[in-house]
Amino acid sequence: MRTKAAVALEAGKPLEVMEVNLEGPKEGEVLVEIKATGICHTDEFTRSGDDPEGLFPAILGHEGAGVVVEVGPGVKSLEVGDHVIPLYTAECRECEYCLHPKTNLCQKVRATQGKGVMPDGTSRFSMLDGTPILHYMGCSTFSNYTVLPEISLAKIRKDAPFDKVCYIGCGVTTGIGAVIYTAKAEIGCRGVVFGLGGIGLNVLQGLRLAGADQIVGVDLNNDKKEMAERFGMTHFVNPAEVEGDLVAHLVELTGGGADYTFDATGNVGVMRTALECAHKGWGESIIIGVAPAGAEIATRPFQLVTGRSWRGTAFGGARGRTDVPKIVDWYMDGKIEIDPMITHKLKLEDINKGFDLMHAGESIRAVVEY
Amino acid sequence: MRTKAAVALEAGKPLEVMEVNLEGPKEGEVLVEIKATGICHTDEFTRSGDDPEGLFPAILGHEGAGVVVEVGPGVKSLEVGDHVIPLYTAECRECEYCLHPKTNLCQKVRATQGKGVMPDGTSRFSMLDGTPILHYMGCSTFSNYTVLPEISLAKIRKDAPFDKVCYIGCGVTTGIGAVIYTAKAEIGCRGVVFGLGGIGLNVLQGLRLAGADQIVGVDLNNDKKEMAERFGMTHFVNPAEVEGDLVAHLVELTGGGADYTFDATGNVGVMRTALECAHKGWGESIIIGVAPAGAEIATRPFQLVTGRSWRGTAFGGARGRTDVPKIVDWYMDGKIEIDPMITHKLKLEDINKGFDLMHAGESIRAVVEY
Numbered sequence: 047m048r049t050k051a052a053v054a055l056e057a058g059k060p061l062e063v064m065e066v067n068l069e070g071p072k073e074g075e076v077l078v079e080i081k082a083t084g085i086c087h088t089d090e091f092t093r094s095g096d097d098p099e100g101l102f103p104a105i106l107g108h109e110g111a112g113v114v115v116e117v118g119p120g121v122k123s124l125e126v127g128d129h130v131i132p133l134y135t136a137e138c139r140e141c142e143y144c145l146h147p148k149t150n151l152c153q154k155v156r157a158t159q160g161k162g163v164m165p166d167g168t169s170r171f172s173m174l175d176g177t178p179i180l181h182y183m184g185c186s187t188f189s190n191y192t193v194l195p196e197i198s199l200a201k202i203r204k205d206a207p208f209d210k211v212c213y214i215g216c217g218v219t220t221g222i223g224a225v226i227y228t229a230k231a232e233i234g235c236r237g238v239v240f241g242l243g244g245i246g247l248n249v250l251q252g253l254r255l256a257g258a259d260q261i262v263g264v265d266l267n268n269d270k271k272e273m274a275e276r277f278g279m280t281h282f283v284n285p286a287e288v289e290g291d292l293v294a295h296l297v298e299l300t301g302g303g304a305d306y307t308f309d310a311t312g313n314v315g316v317m318r319t320a321l322e323c324a325h326k327g328w329g330e331s332i333i334i335g336v337a338p339a340g341a342e343i344a345t346r347p348f349q350l351v352t353g354r355s356w357r358g359t360a361f362g363g364a365r366g367r368t369d370v371p372k373i374v375d376w377y378m379d380g381k382i383e384i385d386p387m388i389t390h391k392l393k394l395e396d397i398n399k400g401f402d403l404m405h406a407g408e409s410i411r412a413v414v415e416y
Numbered sequence: 417m418r419t420k421a422a423v424a425l426e427a428g429k430p431l432e433v434m435e436v437n438l439e440g441p442k443e444g445e446v447l448v449e450i451k452a453t454g455i456c457h458t459d460e461f462t463r464s465g466d467d468p469e470g471l472f473p474a475i476l477g478h479e480g481a482g483v484v485v486e487v488g489p490g491v492k493s494l495e496v497g498d499h500v501i502p503l504y505t506a507e508c509r510e511c512e513y514c515l516h517p518k519t520n521l522c523q524k525v526r527a528t529q530g531k532g533v534m535p536d537g538t539s540r541f542s543m544l545d546g547t548p549i550l551h552y553m554g555c556s557t558f559s560n561y562t563v564l565p566e567i568s569l570a571k572i573r574k575d576a577p578f579d580k581v582c583y584i585g586c587g588v589t590t591g592i593g594a595v596i597y598t599a600k601a602e603i604g605c606r607g608v609v610f611g612l613g614g615i616g617l618n619v620l621q622g623l624r625l626a627g628a629d630q631i632v633g634v635d636l637n638n639d640k641k642e643m644a645e646r647f648g649m650t651h652f653v654n655p656a657e658v659e660g661d662l663v664a665h666l667v668e669l670t671g672g673g674a675d676y677t678f679d680a681t682g683n684v685g686v687m688r689t690a691l692e693c694a695h696k697g698w699g700e701s702i703i704i705g706v707a708p709a710g711a712e713i714a715t716r717p718f719q720l721v722t723g724r725s726w727r728g729t730a731f732g733g734a735r736g737r738t739d740v741p742k743i744v745d746w747y748m749d750g751k752i753e754i755d756p757m758i759t760h761k762l763k764l765e766d767i768n769k770g771f772d773l774m775h776a777g778e779s780i781r782a783v784v785e786y
Binding site: 142143146148149151302314317326327328333334335336337340341342343344345346347348349350351352353354355356357358359360 | 518687704706707712716720721722726
């Protein structure tokens with residue numbers, strides 16, 4: 047078939063919207079009509095050329111929602127008409143990782159996914175002249191139709207609006223999951239969140255959902271305060287306005303240090319601050335942000351020997367097929383909010399404007415509706 | 417009263433054995449006759465002057481066992497004749513830390529202990545001319561008699577030999593506790609232990625006690641192999657004999673990385689290796705060793721984002737009054753071994769030989785018997 051897609055032809059160039067060829071689903075694969083997709087910093091990380099593992103030409107996008115239109119041979123858990131969210135972190139439920147209680151990093155399709163192809167080693171996308179186009183993060187939601195492995199699709203309820211729950215495909219789950227699945231934050235805890243962008247806001251509401259007593263947001267931009275408060279922030283700190291040492295300020299503000307701290311900036315200096323303002327004895331600091339290639343975190347080992355833990359999270363520690371449908375339920379039940387974070391809606395033709403809005407800091411999330 | 421003690425008069429000098437004055441126990445304090453004490457690297461760290469927080473003159477020693485000879489007013493949990501192990505990590509059971517499920521770092525007497533004095537701000541030790549001598553780590557087991565807060569004493573069974581269980585006052589508990597209390601290692605896990613000295617051997621037997629399937633020991637000295645195997649090591653790696661990358665070698669040896677890795681070297685480069693050979697997705701690396709002042713650990717945050725955790729432990733995560741008596745039971749029941757690690761016995765007069773043996777790498781543990 048043919049479908050309309052925004053194609054990243056080469057690093058650093060704007061996406062080009064065009065008709066492309068899409069082969070139908072093979073064994074264990076599913077054809078999905080994407081109804082909406084968010085534009086995430088990770089897409090920009092690759093588009094810009096900053097991602098050392100970026101491959102081109104490719105169809106980016108990994109934060110979508112859509113409907114199953116065809117299933118390949120052997121597909122058992124999905125049928126035509128099912129509503130789904132594509133998963134860049136698959137859940138096969140049979141690999142060593144899926145069977146381990148401490149991780150969500152299913153490895154079943156990881157190697158091929160990293161190469162931009164389906165598990166059989168080939169791409170379903172191509173230019174009209176036959177030139178192959180690579181998949182991206184196993185999702186390629188910047189195409190109106192896309193093919194994914196069955197294990198890379200979470201089946202969700204049919205009454206959930208695509209233009210909102212697409213955000214659960216990455217940002218919402220990453221932020222809320224970091225609190226619920228990775229930190230396992232308890233009621234009454236104190237948390238500090240560094241970076242109040244799209245991920246940070248979801249960490250805030252994750253802490254609210256967990257019943258935190260104190261939710262501190264840290265950002266250099268005072269304009270973030272109002273929205274952050276809407277998502278549960280109880281205290282705002284602008285490091286530029288703190289006299290003296292930021293760690294000492296945060297330790298004092300949190301009565302000795304936070305139980306859980308989260309980096310949603312990708313800045314390795316901020317990651318150190320996040321660790322060091324965690325509470326002595328039991329504070330855990332969780333890295334969410336993606337650092338520039340080659341950047342390193344550092345601290346004195348004394349920080350760990352005195353009881354702090356340094357951890358990380360990918361996709362919020364969520365097991366996609368199991369947890370994403372639950373997060374959709376939380377949204378539909380009003381336990382979490384998404385609507386105020388979808389600040390812009392675009393047509394696919396205008397997708398490059400979405401990247402511009404991101405760079406200008408004007409959007410929390412821009413969503414493309416097909 | 418007067419007692420015999422080895423006194424550290426100033427940094428970098430040998431200890432001097434002399435008679436000193438010892439005041440009796442005040443409110444909440446206990447007078448203990450030390451029967452035996454180990455000589456630990458931490459004593460040497462302070463004696464040598466490397467410890468930036470070292471204070472002099474002081475009576476060092478923190479790894480002892482003895483008998484209660486007098487209790488001060490208000491002491492309820494101990495009576496004359498009780499056998500005890502001094503605790504440099506107290507357990508008051510009422511501070512914020514003791515009441516928190518994730519830490520053993522009781523803070524009740526920490527501030528005064530760090531200053532070398534009892535909780536009332538004064539020392540019980542003095543020179544015969546009246547010059548005060550400071551306590552050390554709240555223990556000062558290099559004195560035949562010493563005074564401690566009641567909450568800094570673990571009551572143990574009376575049939576346990578002092579010259580062996582004194583080692584539970586630091587090294588045994590630190591190593592075994594890192595596995596049992598901090599890592600909470602599960603049966604069937606794989607562990608890697610860096611540094612096969614007194615602490616490392618106890619980490620090995622901690623892993624054996626936990627039922628680990630693979631216990632890898634890493635040390636630059638091949639002479640450590642035989643003793644390490646006695647304590648449960650299943651595979652030995654000498655980094656100097658590994659061709660190529662040590663992390664890659666250890667990841668391959670452990671079938672993808674270890675579930676738990678432990679640094680018992682204090683070397684920040686080794687700490688990084690320990691983290692990076694932990695298994696993707698769920699490997700936890702635990703820092704036990706004390707690094708030189710100012711030294712920093714570093715890694716790429718990617719190591720954490722892909723599921724490794726970096727943690728630390730002090731006193732093996734053990735709550736002294738609760739857990740130390742259990743570890744004594746494990747020893748008496750034959751679940752753990754101590755005897756082969758007590759390689760040298762000394763009189764107090766010869767205590768400086770104990771430090772020489774440590775420097776020469778000839779002792780695992782030298783014990784002074786009074």
